[in-house]
Amino acid sequence: MPVQDIADAIGDCGPAERADAFRLVAEGLQPEVFAHLDDVRQESLVETLTPDEMRRVMNELSPDDRTALLERLPRDAVKRLLWLLKPGEVREAVRLLGYPEESAGRLMTPDCVKVRGDWSVARALAHIRQLGDERETVNLIYVTEGSGRLLDIVSLRQLVFANPAALVSSLADESLITIQPDADREEAVRLIQHYDLSALPVVDVDGRLLGIVTVDDVMDVAEEEATEDFHKMGSVGALHLSLKDARPFLLYRKRIGWLVMLVAVNGIGAIGIKYFEASIEAVVALVFFLPLVIASGGNAGAQAATLMVRALATGDVHARDWLGLFIKELSVALALGLTMGLFVWAAGSMIGGGGLGLAVALAMICVVLVSSLFGLLLPFVLERMNFDPATASAPLITSVADIAGIAIYFLIATVILGLPMPGA
Amino acid sequence: MPVQDIADAIGDCGPAERADAFRLVAEGLQPEVFAHLDDVRQESLVETLTPDEMRRVMNELSPDDRTALLERLPRDAVKRLLWLLKPGEVREAVRLLGYPEESAGRLMTPDCVKVRGDWSVARALAHIRQLGDERETVNLIYVTEGSGRLLDIVSLRQLVFANPAALVSSLADESLITIQPDADREEAVRLIQHYDLSALPVVDVDGRLLGIVTVDDVMDVAEEEATEDFHKMGSVGALHLSLKDARPFLLYRKRIGWLVMLVAVNGIGAIGIKYFEASIEAVVALVFFLPLVIASGGNAGAQAATLMVRALATGDVHARDWLGLFIKELSVALALGLTMGLFVWAAGSMIGGGGLGLAVALAMICVVLVSSLFGLLLPFVLERMNFDPATASAPLITSVADIAGIAIYFLIATVILGLPMPGA
Structure with missing residues (x-):
């Protein structure tokens, strides 16, 4: 049974039986099973296992999994x-935790197979054999200088079929992609994805090999980041745990902030409507089309923002591309507005006469245009200001589009229907 | 220079120089560089390269990359x-294209290293050496029976350090994760991610090895699927190409369908408002708070839908979990509604008196509750009906919430303010 499935089975146990179920796992497999448990279940085991049991797990956990556990725990649990770790492991754990949050260093494991470039192939193979099975990725061998500087990566296959007397350095092909430990972990994702790597070496400023980031860790990070962006687009704070494990109060906290802020934004819209009170009293039919026009603007704006936020996240577009995309959006939004304007012109004319139909259609075109361009620009502005572009969420765009929509709609209607301007 | 960077450089060339730039690449590297170009650029090269040049590329392209190209091209180009392919390659290409779209079979490459379980380790190593460098992933060796049935996977490392006289089958550890070729490619993503695999073997119903799906292909698929869900959440049709390459008309087409449909949905809201015309004429202040209340409902509903759509996509929750999540959402949405109701109660009372304040607050609570529950349920209903849950987009939820909001708001206000019921 794969360790991942054992972990799933333990995850499905209730909190009371979880520790006992974990104790049933063969001791040698416990660290690996622990690594595959999700955050909430790891933390509950940290609370319930005895110090002796935790000592075994902690010392055998691979360094990257250990970092992932320690960085989430409160200071006293850390x-x-x-205290349970062997001296060498403590040093390593503290060093890894010293890298910035969400950096490549936090994802890295120092466990990788290193050989010297000036060794013979035979000596390198003997060294690898001696290391045993414990290294995470043994099919890639890291070739270093005496100083520890990384020269190249060779595959086990290359070593196995090379002339045993040849120098390891003679196998090098000098195409080396590396990352620094304090780089953003999304950069590690991008490099591994772009260059189809199974592991990415992490080097310090002098090029010395510190460890590797493996593709399986990076896949998890990519999924996490996509989830975070997804939630942000829906105006939900990052959860960092399963929806099933999240308590109602946590969900409340992650949602209420944005909702109240959006109530405030929409409050400005309410003031805007009040300003045009006289127009509404004169032509009540104006109100029928108000939510329709402003919602359509919000929808078009949300579309534009969605396209930009995702394209910025995947690296498909960059901040410098904004002008070209803006010009393209100008024509797209105009076409969208004209199409939708046509529909509401027909409806408006039927219900409220030709004047209202014209007003509603013109307002629709302007609102769709303004909202789309706003939805396109906001992610770029946020990116430029070093905020996450995904903060330009659909609800935020919709709410701002509502304010613009209210102003545009009543202004156009007041002029076209020849109503008295407020304050005039 | 890595092939990926050569591909990027060629991608940056204008359409006119692209073919010439490609011709500058060493012939041996051309297929790999071609594989790393994006869809639009591959297709433009298919149009501009000579048949002889394309023959070389097509015959050397790895089978999975070839499938990815052929499945996008129009029938006559395919x-x-x-015609350019060697007979054996044609058969393979046609066989791979025979698997359903978006299936594991379409992602698969038949190029993998197979050895027989009844061979000695020495014979297996000699076989591997003979195969040369062309296989995609040579660190994993697939152990089969005489019938072609997959028995197990061993690593090159295991073979290298095993007793040369031992049978290959003695190294097997019998933990085998496989997939069938017509399974959904998202299932392949899930298996590779869950079990931290670098390649997933694809087998037929009799367990015969057909090929493998590699982790780098799967990472691209995961990103593509996340982008698709992301776009759907924003009511944009799947683009399948770079935002920079998309022509305005394509963007228009991908957006207008949903927008017009949502105009129709919002049209129902317009009819709803017309129904309460008398209430508006009696208390114009009702209109001030209308967009605020319905937008807040939409925002809360979009949050709930966002959480569910993403959780269903990542496998964090399943269709069967709906009831527990519904009950949890009940309490969360009630708390959200009460908080937001408090804010608008204060504002409503100040502007329109205590009656209006109460009406607005009560409507807010009900609208947030109804919209949140609707936002939670719709993705599950869609999943159950075999639609993509991401069709429950933020704009769709917002628009439906608008209709419910209009009805709830005016009903509550009409009752509390003692206005005549329409039609009464």
Whole structure:
């Protein structure tokens, strides 16, 4: 049974039986099973296992999984767990935790197979054999200088079928992609994805090999980041745990902030409507089309923002591309507005006469245009200001589009229907 | 220079120079560079390269990349390219294209290293050496029976350090994860991600090895699927190409369908408002708070839908979990509604008196509750009906919430303010 499935089975146990179920796992497999449990279940085991049991797990956990656990725990739990580690492991754990949050260093494991470039192939193979099975990725061998500087990567296959007397350095092909430990982990995702790597070496400023980031860790990060962007687009704060495990109060906290802020934004719209009170009293039919026009603007704006936020996240477009996309959006939004304007012109004319139909159609075109361009620009502005572009969420765009829509709609209607301007 | 960077450089060339730039690449690298070009650029090269140049590329392209190209091209271009292939390659290409769209079979490459379980380790190693460098992933060796049935996977490392006289089958550990070729490619993503595999073997119903799906292909698929869901959440049709390459008309087509449909949905809201015309004429202040209340409902509903759509996509929740999540959402949405109701109660009372304040607050609570529950349920209903849950887009939820909001708001206000019921 694969460790991942054992972990799933333990995950499905209730909190009371979880520790007992974990104790049933063969001791040698416990660290690996622990690594595959999700955050909530790891933390509950940290609370319930005895120090001796946790000592075994902590010392055998691979360094990247250990970092992922320690970085989430409160300070006193971290201290308690570090006490359980062997001296060498403590140093390593503390060093890895020293890298910035969400950096490549936090994802890295120092466990990788290193050989010297000036060794013979035979000596390198003997060295690899000696290391045993414990290294995470043994099919890639890291070739270093005496100083520890990374020269190249060779595959086990290359070594196995090379002349045993040849120098390892003679196999090098000098195409080396590396990352620094304090780089953003999304950069590690991008490099591994772009260059189809199974592991990405992490080097310090002098090019010395510190460890590797493996493709399986990076896949998890990519999914996490996509989920975070997804939630942000829906105006939900990052959860960092399963929806099933999230308590109602946590969900409330992650949602209420944005909702209240959006109520405030929409409050400005309410003031805007009040300003045009006289127009409404004169032509009540204006109100029928109000939500329709402003919602359509919001929808078009949300579309534009969605396209930009995702394209910025995947690296498909960059901040410098904004002008070209703006010009393209100008024509697209105009065409969208004209099409939708045609529909509401017919409806408006039927219900409220030709004047209202014209007003509604013109307002629709302007609102769709303004909202689309706003939806396109906001992600770029946020990116430029070093905010996450995904903060330009659909609800935010919709709410701002509502304000613009209210102003545009009543202004156009007041002029076309010849109503008295407020304050005039 | 890595092939990916050569491909990027060629991608940056204008359409006129692209073919010439491609011709500058060493012939041996051309197929790999071609594979790393994006869809639009591959298709432009198919149009501009000579048949002889395309023959070389097509015959050397790895089978999975070839499938990815052929499945996008129009029928006559496919025919033309198949003519360029060697007989064996044609058969393979046609076989791979025979699997359903978006299936694991379409992602698969038959190029993998197979050895027989009844061979000695020494014979297996000699066989691997003979195969040369052409296989995609040579660190994993697939152990089969005489019938072609897959028995197990061993690593090159295991073979290298095993007793040369031992049978290959003695190294097997019998933990085998496989997939069938007509399974959904998202299932392949899920398996590779869950079990941290670098390649997933594809087998037929009799367990015979057909090929493998590699982790780098799967990462691209995961990103594509996330982008598709992202776009759907924003009511944009799937683009399948770079935003920079998309022509305005394509963008218009991908957006107008949903927008017009949503205009129709919002049209129902317009009819709803007309129904309460008398209430508006009696208390114009009702209109001030209308967009605020319905937008807030839409925002809360979009949040709930966002959480569910993403959780269903990542496998965090399943269709069967709906009831528990519904009950949790009940309490969360009630708390959200109460908080937001408090804010608008204060504003409503100040502007329109205590009656209006109460009406607005009560309507807010009901609208947030109804919209949140609708936003939660719709993705599950869609999933159950075998539609993509992401069709429950933020704009769709917002627009439906608008209709419900209009009805709830005016009903509550009409009752609380003692206005005459329409039609009464």
